[in-house]
Amino acid sequence: MLKDIYDNLDELQDIYELIEKSIVDDPPMTVKDGGIIKLGYDEEVDKLKTATTEGKNWIIQLEAEEREKTGIKNLKVGFNKVFGYFIEVTKSNLDQVPERYVRKQTLTNAERYITEELKNLENQILGAEEKVVSLEYDLFTKIREEIAKNIRRLQKTATMVSTLDVLASFAQVAEDMNYCMPQVDNSGIIDIKGGRHPVIEKMLGTGEFVENDTYLDEDENRLSIITGPNMAGKSTYMRQVALITLMAQVGSFVPAEEAKIGVVDKIFTRVGASDDLSMGQSTFMVEMMEVATILKEATQNSLVILDEIGRGTSTYDGLSIAWAVAEYIANKEKCGAKTLFATHYHELTELEEKIEGVKNYSIAVKEKGEDIVFLRKIVRGGTDESYGIHVARLAGVPKLVTEEANKILKSLERKNILTGKKEEKKDKKQVEGQFDMYNFKLAEIAHEIDKINLNELTPIDALNTLVRIKEKMK
Amino acid sequence: MSENKNKEFSPMMQRYLETKEQYKDCILFYRLGDFYEMFFDDAITAARELEITLTGKDCGQEERAPMAGVPHHAAEMYISRLIAKGYKVAICEQLEDPKNAKGIVKRGVIRVVTPGTIVESNMLEERKNNYIMSIFKSGIYFGIGVCDISTGEFYAAEIKDNNNFPQLLDEIARYTPSELVINSNLADCTEEMSKIRERFQCYITRFQDKFYDSKPDIIKLRFNLVDPNQKLIENIEERSFAVASINALIEYIEQTQMTSLDHINKITIYQISKYMSLDINARRNLEITEKMRDKSKKGTLLWVLDKTSTSMGGRHLRRWLNDPLIDTLEINRRLESVKELKENVMLRGDVIDNLKKVYDIERLAGKMAYGNANARDMITLKNSLARLPEVVNLQC
Numbered sequence: 086m087l088k089d090i091y092d093n094l095d096e097l098q099d100i101y102e103l104i105e106k107s108i109v110d111d112p113p114m115t116v117k118d119g120g121i122i123k124l125g126y127d128e129e130v131d132k133l134k135t136a137t138t139e140g141k142n143w144i145i146q147l148e149a150e151e152r153e154k155t156g157i158k159n160l161k162v163g164f165n166k167v168f169g170y171f172i173e174v175t176k177s178n179l180d181q182v183p184e185r186y187v188r189k190q191t192l193t194n195a196e197r198y199i200t201e202e203l204k205n206l207e208n209q210i211l212g213a214e215e216k217v218v219s220l221e222y223d224l225f226t227k228i229r230e231e232i233a234k235n236i237r238r239l240q241k242t243a244t245m246v247s248t249l250d251v252l253a254s255f256a257q258v259a260e261d262m263n264y265c266m267p268q269v270d271n272s273g274i275i276d277i278k279g280g281r282h283p284v285i286e287k288m289l290g291t292g293e294f295v296e297n298d299t300y301l302d303e304d305e306n307r308l309s310i311i312t313g314p315n316m317a318g319k320s321t322y323m324r325q326v327a328l329i330t331l332m333a334q335v336g337s338f339v340p341a342e343e344a345k346i347g348v349v350d351k352i353f354t355r356v357g358a359s360d361d362l363s364m365g366q367s368t369f370m371v372e373m374m375e376v377a378t379i380l381k382e383a384t385q386n387s388l389v390i391l392d393e394i395g396r397g398t399s400t401y402d403g404l405s406i407a408w409a410v411a412e413y414i415a416n417k418e419k420c421g422a423k424t425l426f427a428t429h430y431h432e433l434t435e436l437e438e439k440i441e442g443v444k445n446y447s448i449a450v451k452e453k454g455e456d457i458v459f460l461r462k463i464v465r466g467g468t469d470e471s472y473g474i475h476v477a478r479l480a481g482v483p484k485l486v487t488e489e490a491n492k493i494l495k496s497l498e499r500k501n502i503l504t505g506k507k508e509e510k511k512d513k514k515q516v517e518g519q520f521d522m523y524n525f526k527l528a529e530i531a532h533e534i535d536k537i538n539l540n541e542l543t544p545i546d547a548l549n550t551l552v553r554i555k556e557k558m559k
Numbered sequence: 560m561s562e563n564k565n566k567e568f569s570p571m572m573q574r575y576l577e578t579k580e581q582y583k584d585c586i587l588f589y590r591l592g593d594f595y596e597m598f599f600d601d602a603i604t605a606a607r608e609l610e611i612t613l614t615g616k617d618c619g620q621e622e623r624a625p626m627a628g629v630p631h632h633a634a635e636m637y638i639s640r641l642i643a644k645g646y647k648v649a650i651c652e653q654l655e656d657p658k659n660a661k662g663i664v665k666r667g668v669i670r671v672v673t674p675g676t677i678v679e680s681n682m683l684e685e686r687k688n689n690y691i692m693s694i695f696k697s698g699i700y701f702g703i704g705v706c707d708i709s710t711g712e713f714y715a716a717e718i719k720d721n722n723n724f725p726q727l728l729d730e731i732a733r734y735t736p737s738e739l740v741i742n743s744n745l746a747d748c749t750e751e752m753s754k755i756r757e758r759f760q761c762y763i764t765r766f767q768d769k770f771y772d773s774k775p776d777i778i779k780l781r782f783n784l785v786d787p788n789q790k791l792i793e794n795i796e797e798r799s800f801a802v803a804s805i806n807a808l809i810e811y812i813e814q815t816q817m818t819s820l821d822h823i824n825k826i827t828i829y830q831i832s833k834y835m836s837l838d839i840n841a842r843r844n845l846e847i848t849e850k851m852r853d854k855s856k857k858g859t860l861l862w863v864l865d866k867t868s869t870s871m872g873g874r875h876l877r878r879w880l881n882d883p884l885i886d887t888l889e890i891n892r893r894l895e896s897v898k899e900l901k902e903n904v905m906l907r908g909d910v911i912d913n914l915k916k917v918y919d920i921e922r923l924a925g926k927m928a929y930g931n932a933n934a935r936d937m938i939t940l941k942n943s944l945a946r947l948p949e950v951v952n953l954q955c
Binding site for chain 2 (some may be wrong): 086087091094096097098100101104105108109110111112113114115116121225226228229232233236237239240242243244246247248249250251252253254255256257258259260261262266267269270271283284287288324327328331332333334335336337338348349350351352353354355356375378381382390
């Protein structure tokens with residue numbers, strides 16, 4: 086590509102020469118007032134220009150002569166656009182004005198006159214000036230047309246120069262930001278070692294950003310479920326993978342130690358509802374429409390980023406949708422796209438054992454007594470802690486509230502609405518098969534029964550409810 | 560306007576009304592001496608939007624016609640403000656020198672300015688293309704044509720797969736045109752149109768169907784039709800959807816510009832599958848060229864990667880980021896060049912130093928062909944061309 090530019094760049098020096106010899110170096114903005122064409126480019130212009138400059142000398146000469154003849158020392162020859170050239174005499178010297186002067190204009194402290202001689206000079210000068218201005222304009226447009234005839238050459242050169250500009254810019258950024266050259270192929274594998282988020286890295290300054298690895302392929306590692314607390318950097322991580330892939334396919338070096346990018350045909354992102362609340366009431370509808378599009382259009386060669394799917398609705402709905410979406414995408418027959426799937430439903434980590442191609446990842450967390458530190462490092466394995474209350478504490482929610490929240494959490498866990506065997510579990514990061522769809526259905530039914538207001542329930546409603554429950558058990 | 564037939568409008572006003580009749584959807588700037596005047600509803604609108612004084616002019620009727628005007632030398636600024644507010648402006652000039660005119664000076668519209676057809680440098684963003692896009696919908700298929708009149712770039716494609724409408728949205732997102740020209744088939748699809756309006760802020764013009772002509776004869780004569788690798792396209796007859804949208808866009812540009820368009824001489828017809836498909840959500844979420852919140856450049860991928868020295872380089876980079884490639888061969892050609900420039904520090908330094916002195920050759924060339932380049936533009940072009948031999952001689 087570089088060689089092509091170097092070998093084939095049209096330097097357009099003929100156009101350079103044309104402008105160089107014809108146009109003055111500092112021309113005016115307007116093209117209709119002259120002062121554009123260089124001396125020596127056109128004989129006629131030169132001749133007329135000499136006439137005007139000489140004419141100006143004549144005027145100076147005439148001024149000197151008139152002073153001498155009349156004896157008026159401060160007699161001036163001036164010019165304005167309405168009257169042309171005139172002789173100006175101050176009021177104190179009016180008695181010395183000769184008769185051949187014809188008065189043209191009276192000012193507060195001076196009178197203006199013309200003479201026949203002056204008028205003749207004026208005609209010569211202005212005639213030449215007018216001619217030269219229009220001639221210069223004609224020449225200018227001819228030169229412009231001449232350049233325009235070469236438009237294709239100019240455009241071709243412009244494209245090459247701007248391509249070189251972009252390539253040099255990529256090289257400069259690669260150097261400044263310590264990027265690596267990605268290996269781009271059709272392997273279907275995305276393997277990034279020590280990847281960084283290009284934008285956040287630049288915001289923070291180099292060295293501040295925690296690096297992360299990524300491995301996705303078309304077999305065992307198609308779908309990564311990423312669990313971990315909010316704020317811990319899941320979204321950043323997923324965007325980073327998408328951006329590195331995109332950068333590689335644009336032809337730029339990438340922020341990583343090493344990167345192998347099997348090209349993807351499409352990138353989809355679905356970012357959780359909480360991140361763009363501004364969209365309004367129908368957020369969940371919008372979210373689902375986007376999910377629908379992704380499921381319809383993603384292919385095996387696509388990269389899909391799903392961030393907190395199903396957040397915009399109730400827990401049960403949300404979890405079911407997230408679960409089903411993950412299952413669908415992971416299914417090679419139906420979709421099989423390379424997918425990063427961030428979720429706070431740690432129940433989804435079970436998919437790793439159930440579906441081929443799914444792997445669990447989580448954000449590493451260090452616990453320091455009551456406090457926790459997010460390491461922003463992606464590690465293999467799921468997590469069953471959402472650390473929501475820790476985050477609340479970090480954010481400065483009063484202790485009274487977070488302590489109460491902790492109590493409620495404990496009591497909820499004892500009720501084991503969602504997670505069948507929660508109480509048996511110790512505080513471990515390891516996820517065991519504590520959840521399956523059957524339990525989930527039970528939980529949902531329990532929730533539904535709980536919602537029923539017996540005081541308002543008619544017999545027919547009761548029957549309908551029972552039918553619905555039976556339906557759910559299927 | 561009063562329907563009073565008792566009195567005739569003054570001759571000047573009659574002429575005005577005849578012209579206005581042809582440009583109903585525009586604000587008509589009517590040149591009278593040193594001013595562009597607007598009358599009736601145009602005057603009321605312009606007075607409101609531009610905060611200029613609303614006066615009146617005798618027009619032969621009992622009531623004076625509402626009138627507002629701007630001095631001709633400042634017109635560009637006022638026009639750009641109206642365009643930014645979503646209006647079209649038609650400029651009616653005096654076509655003869657009033658000194659030589661007998662009776663009323665002959666006047667005519669010399670140009671219609673719309674958001675997608677701006678050529679004035681101070682109304683354009685330097686490092687961003689200003690695209691106008693035409694869409695031809697026929698059945699479930701689409702043809703699209705896209706042009707930047709300031710640079711002469713022209714692209715076209717067809718959408719004939721499944722999920723055509725989402726793909727159309729992707730293509731609009733790729734260019735983010737400032738103006739869409741559409742046929743009635745699309746304009747009548749309420750649901751689709753509301754989706755387009757929701758997602759994109761652009762001026763939409765419904766253009767007469769007769770201009771969406773699928774015969775390629777004229778464009779074959781007038782343009783170089785090439786694929787993205789600059790190879791001539793032979794079977795243009797088979798791309799009737801693209802052809803229809805091209806024909807309509809050319810017609811629209813000619814109707815508004817009314818001047819030479821020699822710089823638009825090449826049309827690149829591409830396959831949509833050549834580029835990575837990124838829907839508008841992905842483009843927004845990944846903040847490739849603008850931030851989600853405030854549309855600013857800072858904090859985007861473009862912001863990180865843009866160390867270009869020229870504004871045409873800046874536009875080129877933006878295009879590349881909007882069109883990631885699929886073809887590994889082409890990607891690796893780019894990567895190899897970047898590698899060479901990265902490793903050869905001296906070469907890179909010299910290239911960048913020289914490019915910093917190069918101005919926007921692309922838009923300057925456009926101005927030359929368009930006929931609105933002044934002598935200063937020529938000197939700028941000359942100074943830029945002066946750097947080229949050095950750029951090439953740097954080769955190691």
